[in-house]
Amino acid sequence: MQISEDGQLYIGGCSTTQLAQTYGTPLFVYDEDLLRANIQAFHKAFQQFDVDYSVAYASKAFCTKAIIQLVQEEGCALDVVSGGELYTALAAGMKPEHIHFHGNNKTRDELEYAVEQSIGTVVVDNFDELILLNNIAKAKAKAVRILLRISPGVEAHTHEYIATGQQDSKFGFDLESGQAHDAIVRLTELPHLQCIGLHAHIGSQIFDSRGFMEAVSRLGKLFDEAQRLGLDFPVMNLGGGFGIRYTDEDHPIPIVDMIRDTVQAVIQHFAEKGRPCPEIWVEPGRAIVGPAGATLYTVGSRKQISGIRNYVSVDGGMVDNPRLALYGARYEALLANRANDTDDGIWSVAGKSCESGDMLIWDIPLPHPQPNDILCVLSTGAYNYSMASHYNRIPHPAVVFVRDGKARKVVRRETWEDVTRFDCDCDDEPVSLAAVSASVNDEV
Ligand code: LLP
Numbered sequence: 509m510q511i512s513e514d515g516q517l518y519i520g521g522c523s524t525t526q527l528a529q530t531y532g533t534p535l536f537v538y539d540e541d542l543l544r545a546n547i548q549a550f551h552k553a554f555q556q557f558d559v560d561y562s563v564a565y566a567s568k569a570f571c572t573k574a575i576i577q578l579v580q581e582e583g584c585a586l587d588v589v590s591g592g593e594l595y596t597a598l599a600a601g602m603k604p605e606h607i608h609f610h611g612n613n614k615t616r617d618e619l620e621y622a623v624e625q626s627i628g629t630v631v632v633d634n635f636d637e638l639i640l641l642n643n644i645a646k647a648k649a650k651a652v653r654i655l656l657r658i659s660p661g662v663e664a665h666t667h668e669y670i671a672t673g674q675q676d677s678k679f680g681f682d683l684e685s686g687q688a689h690d691a692i693v694r695l696t697e698l699p700h701l702q703c704i705g706l707h708a709h710i711g712s713q714i715f716d717s718r719g720f721m722e723a724v725s726r727l728g729k730l731f732d733e734a735q736r737l738g739l740d741f742p743v744m745n746l747g748g749g750f751g752i753r754y755t756d757e758d759h760p761i762p763i764v765d766m767i768r769d770t771v772q773a774v775i776q777h778f779a780e781k782g783r784p785c786p787e788i789w790v791e792p793g794r795a796i797v798g799p800a801g802a803t804l805y806t807v808g809s810r811k812q813i814s815g816i817r818n819y820v821s822v823d824g825g826m827v828d829n830p831r832l833a834l835y836g837a838r839y840e841a842l843l844a845n846r847a848n849d850t851d852d853g854i855w856s857v858a859g860k861s862c863e864s865g866d867m868l869i870w871d872i873p874l875p876h877p878q879p880n881d882i883l884c885v886l887s888t889g890a891y892n893y894s895m896a897s898h899y900n901r902i903p904h905p906a907v908v909f910v911r912d913g914k915a916r917k918v919v920r921r922e923t924w925e926d927v928t929r930f931d932c933d934c935d936d937e938p939v940s941l942a943a944v945s946a947s948v949n950d951e952v
Pocket residue numbers: 566569587610709711712713747748749750791792793794795831835890891
C-alpha cells in the first residue's frame with residue numbers, strides 16, 4: 509500500500525480511485541503479492557525445522573475460485589466446511605486429495621459427495637458422524653481417511669487462553685469427559701474408516717503461542733493413549749486462529765514465532781516418548797487473506813449532531829462487513845482520494861441498511877468527508893465477503909485482485925436482477941402436497 513504525493517492511495521500498484529471508477533463501489537481489493545507472502549510466511553516458518561507439515565487454507569475466510577487457485581499455486585491444502593465450499597474448491601481445480609472437510613453437522617448428501625470425490629480427509633466431529641460416514645464408505649466400497657476433531661479444553665483468544673472451561677462447545681469429541689478416548693476406542697469397530705490423526709482448533713484472532721502449546725500437550729497425551737491401544741497416528745492438526753493486526757491495539761506475535769513455539773512443543777513431546785514426530789498441519793484463514801484485503805466505498809450523505817457525533821454514510825455496510833455488528837470488531841480507514849489531507853474531525857462510518865446497528869467504524873479521525881470521496885477500510889479480507897448478506901436486497905460487491913499495477917476481476921458485482929433470480933413467478937399454480945408425496949412414494 510502506498511500514498512502518492514497528491515494523496516492517492518495505491519494498492520498493488522493500482523490507484524484505488526481508478527479501481528473505484530472502473531469497477532464501482534463497494535469493491536473488495538486484494539493485494540495478490542501480500543496474499544502470496546502471507547502463505548510463504550507459514551512455509552518459511554515450518555521449513556526451519558526438519559518436520560513434515562501442511563498448511564491448509566481455511567476457505568471459510570474467503571471462498572472463491574480465484575483464491576483457491578492461488579493458495580493451491582502457493583502449495584497449500586484446503587479446509588472446507590460445507591458442500592458449497594467443497595463444490596467451489598473442486599470447481600476451482602483444487603486436487604481432491606488436498607481437501608479436508610470439517611463441520612459439526614455434515615449432511616448425508618455432503619458426506620456422500622465428499623466420499624464420491626475421494627477428498628483427502630474428513631475431520632469427523634461426533635459419534636453420529638463416525639457411524640454415518642462408516643456406512644457411506646461401506647456402501648461406496650471406499651476406505652475413507654479421517655481425523656478426529658478433539659475439543660481439548662483450551663480456549664484461546666487474543667492475549668488470553670483458558671486451559672479449562674471450553675468443554676461447553678458444539679465442536680468435537682470432548683477430552684475432559686472421556687469422549688475423545690471413547691472415539692479412539694470406537695475406531696476399531698469402524699473398518700471403513702482409516703484414522704490418520706487428531707485435530708484441535710482452539711480459537712480465533714490468537715496473539716501468542718501459549719494456547720497452541722497447551723493444545724499440543726493435551727493432544728500429545730491422547731496420541732500416547734492411542735499408541736497404547738495399538739494406533740499410531742501420523743498427523744497432528746492444530747487448526748487455525750493466527751491473529752492479525754486490525755488496529756493499533758492489536759499486537760500478534762509474528763507467524764514465525766508462533767509456528768516455532770508450536771512445532772518445538774510437538775517435537776519435544778514425541779522426542780520424550782522416543783517416537784517419531786507426526787506431520788504437523790495448520791489451517792490459517794484470517795492470517796492469509798485478512799491483511800491482504802481492503803474495501804473501497806463511495807461517501808454519500810453526512811449527518812452532524814453538534815456535541816454528540818458526526819456520521820458519514822457509505823454505499824455498503826453490514827451487508828458486506830457484519831463484523832462490527834456481530835463481534836464489535838474494529839477497523840482503520842482513510843480517504844483514498846485525499847490520503848494526505850489533515851484529519852480535522854472525528855467521524856463514525858455508517859452503512860446504508862435500514863438498521864441502527866449498521867455501522868462499520870465508530871469514531872475515527874478523518875479529513876471532513878465530502879460526497880463522492882472514496883473511503884478505504886483496511887484489513888477486510890477475512891470473513892467479510894464470505895459473510896456478506898442480501899439484507900435490503902443489496903447486491904454483493906465485486907472483488908478484484910491487484911498486482912504490479914494491474915487489476916483482474918475475480919468476482920463480478922451482483923445486479924438487482926441477480927438478487928431476484930430465485931424468486932418464483934407469482935402466477936405459478938399452487939401444488940397439493942398430498943399429490944407431491946403420492947408421486948414421491950410411486951418413485952420409491
Ligand atoms: N480451522 C477451524 C476448524 C476453524 O473452525 C477455523 C475458524 C479455522 C480453521 C480458521 O480460523 P482463522 O485462522 O481464520 O482464525 N467469523 C469469525 C471467525 C470464525 C472462525 C471460525 N473458525 C470472524 O469474522 O472473526
